[in-house]
Amino acid sequence: MEKVDHIGIAVKSIEATLPYYTETLGLKLLHIEEVPSEKVRVAFIDSGNVNLELLQPLDQTSTIHSFIEKKGEGIHHIAFGVSNIQERLNELKEKGVRLIQETPKIGAHGAQVAFIHPKASNGVLYELCDKTGGVK
Numbered sequence: 001m002e003k004v005d006h007i008g009i010a011v012k013s014i015e016a017t018l019p020y021y022t023e024t025l026g027l028k029l030l031h032i033e034e035v036p037s038e039k040v041r042v043a044f045i046d047s048g049n050v051n052l053e054l055l056q057p058l059d060q061t062s063t064i065h066s067f068i069e070k071k072g073e074g075i076h077h078i079a080f081g082v083s084n085i086q087e088r089l090n091e092l093k094e095k096g097v098r099l100i101q102e103t104p105k106i107g108a109h110g111a112q113v114a115f116i117h118p119k120a121s122n123g124v125l126y127e128l129c130d131k132t133g134g135v136k
C-alpha cells in the first residue's frame with residue numbers, strides 16, 4: 001500500500017451534505033460523478049492530503065443504501081492508493097486475506113478498484129485503488 005487515497009463517507013444525499021463541507025468547513029469540491037458498477041453517486045472533496053469521497057446510493061440495491069439502513073451515515077471505507085493492483089491482490093490472496101473481489105473493477109475516475117472484506121481487517125472496509133492506468 002503506498003498511501004491513503006481517500007476516505008469514503010456514506011451519505012443519504014450529496015446535495016444536502018455538500019454545503020457542510022464546502023461552506024461550513026471551507027473545503028473544495030473537486031468532482032462529482034456516478035459510478036454505475038457500484039450504484040453510487042460520488043463527490044470528491046479536497047482536504048489537503050487525503051480526499052474525502054461522499055457516497056450516495058443510486059437506488060435501494062446499492063451497498064451504500066444497506067449500510068446507511070444498518071449503521072446510519074458515516075465513515076464507510078478507507079482507500080489505499082496502489083500501483084499494480086492485480087499483483088497486490090494476488091499477494092493478499094496468497095497471504096490468506098479474504099478479498100471481496102480477486103480481480104479489480106472500475107471505480108471513480110475510471111480507476112481500478114477492489115475491496116478487502118471488513119472481516120479480514122478488524123471491521124474496517126479497505127479499498128485498493130489503482131489510478132496508474134490513466135484516469136479520467
Ligand SMILES: C[C@@H](C(=O)O)C(=O)SCCNC(=O)CCNC(=O)[C@H](O)C(C)(C)COP(=O)(O)OP(=O)(O)OC[C@H]1O[C@@H](n2cnc3c(N)ncnc32)[C@H](O)[C@@H]1OP(=O)(O)O
Nearest residue numbers: 008035038063067076077100107108113115118123124125
Ligand atoms: C466508487 C468507488 C471508488 O472509490 O472508486 C467506491 O468507493 S464504491 C463504495 C461502495 N462499494 C463497496 O463498498 C463495495 C464493497 N463492499 C461490499 O461488497 C459490501 O458492502 C460488503 C462489505 C461485502 C458487505 O456487504 P453485505 O451484503 O455482506 O452486507 P452486510 O450488511 O451483511 O455486512 C456483512 C458484515 O460486514 C459488515 N460491514 C458491512 N459494510 C461495512 C463497512 N463499510 N465497514 C465495516 N464493516 C462493514 C457488517 O456490519 C456485517 O458485519 P456483522 O456480520 O458483524 O454484522
Ligand SMILES: [Co+2]
Nearest residue numbers: 008053079127
Ligand atoms: Co472509494
